[in-house]
Amino acid sequence: MTRQIVLDTETTGLEPEEGHRVIEIGCVELLGRRRTGQTFHRYLNPQLPIPQESTEIHGIRDEDVADCPVFHEVADELLEFLTGAELVIHNAQFDLGFLNKELEWAGWPLIEEHWVVDTLKDARNLHPGQKNDLDSLCARYEVDNRNREKHGALLDSELLADVFLAMTGGQEDLALAAAEVGPEASFGESLGDDTGDCRPLPRLEPTASEWQAHRNFLQRIQEVSGQCLWLTQEEDDLQ
DSSP states (O other): OOEEEEEEEEESSSOGGGTOOEEEEEEEEEETTEEEEEEEEEEOOOSSOOOHHHHHHHOOOHHHHTTSOOHHHHHHHHHHHHTTOEEEETTHHHHHHHHHHHHHHHTOOOOOGGGEEEHHHHHHHHSTTSOOSHHHHHHHTTOOOTTOSSOOHHHHHHHHHHHHHHHTHHHHHHHHHHHTTOTTSOTTOOEEOTTSOEEOOOOOOOOHHHHHHHHHHHHHHHHHHSOOHHHHHHHHHHO
């Protein structure tokens, strides 16, 4: 099953290159297009004052995060949660820019863009000329966002998960059609034509360079943290 992580961040400002920092990370896990109940949520001490204009957006004040860990103290746990998953992010350039700057400062490997689905880009393609911020998408796809008085990384990830599933609902119809063939059908024999005969679905395998990039990423986590559960699992599978 495809594992996806819906991710959002809150920050002290808009420009990581100017020293602005991540102060909240929220992640929601999807497996086979269903919520698993697994989440990752951390508040972070940015080690600098939070501007008032940022607090007005997310409600996080200096005193709220004074005793929270700094980013490098949770980086290994975050990457362990993300490893092996496709990331779903709204306006990915913003969140990914901040996360990769934090990872760079902490000496960790960066998150590569080809693992990311940007729901803002997808929404603009589906609804050109319309507002495609999260609140507008919630209204369009009838996702209840009445509790969203301010931005919050975990809440916004939960809302985005519902929006993403609604926005990509045709994929779920395809999966249901495959399931109706029956458990005896192989993965490559899921859909039939009008005669009832099954025809193979295309299977896209990673290229050698993509597999190597994935392995290098896992090895880097192993070197820095001393343990990478995903890498250990892969080695067990090969035995």
